[in-house]
Amino acid sequence: FFQAEDGIRDSVAARGRGDVYKRQDSTVLSGSGVFIVAGLSGNILRSTDKGSSFDNATSPTANNLYGVAFGSNTFVVAGDNGTIVKSTDNGSSFDNTTSPTSNTLFDVGFGNNTFVAAGISGSIVNSTDGGNTWVHLGLAETRHISRIRIHPTNPDVAYVGALGDIFGDNDARGVYRTTDGGRTWDLVLHRSAGAGVAALTMDPNTPRILFAAIWEARRQPWTFSSGGPDSSLYRTTDGGSTWHDTTGNTGLPKGLKGRMGTAVSPAKKCRVWAIVEADKGRDNTAKPSFE
DSSP: OEEESSSOOOOOOOOOOTTBOOOTTSEEEOTTSOEEEEBGGGOEEEESSTTSOOEEOBOSOOSOEEEEEEETTEEEEEEGGGOEEEESSTTSBOEEOOOSOOSOEEEEEEETTEEEEEEBTTOEEEESSTTSSOEEOOOGGGOBEEEEEEOSSOTTOEEEEEOOOTTSOOTTOEEEEESSTTSSOEEEEOOBTTEEEEEEEEOSSSTTOEEEEEEEEEEETTEEEEOBTTOEEEEESSTTSSOEEOTTOTTSOOSOEEEEEEEEOSSSTTOEEEEEEESSOOOTTSOOOOO
């Protein structure tokens, strides 16, 4: 992990078990101190002691689950085959909702009573009634969507990180922004046809600040390659209108890079963590910077 003192704040970490995915966005902390972790075969774990211990929550599905969001006293979890489940009892039990897609959904976002879930085949689905009903929002040409981020006070503003077609070049890769609730989308960050967004992080207190981790990767039937000159880490401070490449900044690894991710400390303002796949280690003599 690489730490910077000049970024933003976001995300939490919790303890996991072997039957769950332990990733940045698979765990959500509610205001009442409840952690929800989603994982394989429909497993949903719940902690009421801030992650010290976990118990199984009632799950209505056997499909793998990936993304979790919390808002308006409701947890929403999404996963394989368009599965969307929700809980209105602080995560004790979950029920299925009607999903408009059969595609896998990797991530869920929330803002001002609006949930958005996104995944493969460009599937973006939106709910404005607390997760009860869902509609499509477009972007099918992106093929694979890794992250969705919604403005915390204005749900008409949202950002999508598009990984693109993992099997070939795709000009639709990058960060998309909507300012009209998903009716139209603008491509505000594009690195190349061979590299897309693997992670997208928003400052919950200053939502005009975001980080986008670009990943150059290619899957073939016989192999998988990760890393290349287009793998990079970008930062915006104006809501996505302009982006600054921070990949070569002081303290971050030099040389070829692969997949990267960012998280922001909720305890200390401007503390940012980055995890970087690299062929060289970090520069231990310098303090990392994202300016």
